[in-house]
Amino acid sequence: MTSKNKKNICILLLIFIAITSYFLWLSNRAVEIIAVHQDYNFSSVLVKNFPLTDKGKINWWLENRDMLEAKFNIPKHAPDGSFTIIFWDFGDGYKEEGKYDRLCFNDMKTDKNCIEKEKYMTIYKFNNEEPFFSFNGSRYLLGESNKIIKMKQDDKS
Template sequence: MKVNKKSYAFFFVCCALSGYFFWLSLRPVEIVAAHHRSSSFSDVIVRNFPFTDKGKIAWWLNNKEMLKEKYNVPNPNPDGSFYLNFWLFGDGYKELSKYDRLCFEDMNTKKNCIEKDIVFTVSYSKNMGTMFEAYDGTYRLQKNGEIVKYVSHSEAW
């Protein structure tokens, strides 16, 4: 009888955790703000960003036109190159302190910094094309639309 109760309890916990993670994955990405640090470097502050590398890349591909229209990101150089970081908003904007925080000079307030919690980077250059950096690695968008995990020559050795 005890084995059955433990089995049911384990099953219930697994279902509850699965449901919770499923719910987390369905929440829409919230864009809090976009900041431009220089001509080709931009930062997007987000909440509820996808967990997986595949989910992050898919979200970018599905939303890059909206980001350009609504937030003017990325803001490429004349040669088309850009570097775009996505940061988690966490507990919100904070004042500069002894901790290493990312501060945005385009905000005229003391609370213009966030904790450095980067979740995704998209970059483009003529030599490398479109590159994605996420938790599990760096990926490259091929000309045929395929996304492959990038291995640099130094890593191949």
């Protein structure tokens, strides 16, 4: 093997290590809950450092749902047992409404009460059914022993 080939292999290895380290760092950052806004049985949770993958997001929910209920009283159930929780990217913080299609929270009495609509995860529960998780068109259910099951696109349940 020539020294040029060894040099190229070392450079590629360093790039691989750097990229792997970056993704490990991203996936191991602690999720920061900035705020929770509630409107009846609908909760918006503003977060930073949310997991990158759908599976990581669901696992984070499973590991933290008791804490969310104890600390923030979510989910808030409707009389029929249904609820909706949306986890939003807090991004650059609260902004004025100004820009079209920002999500604004009426429970804040300030001009800066809106965020960009960057949704990480939605959790729905209807009636007494099991909750399901939604991510940009993909939906998942929890099976036995919290096994994550991807729903087919044509599933209505």
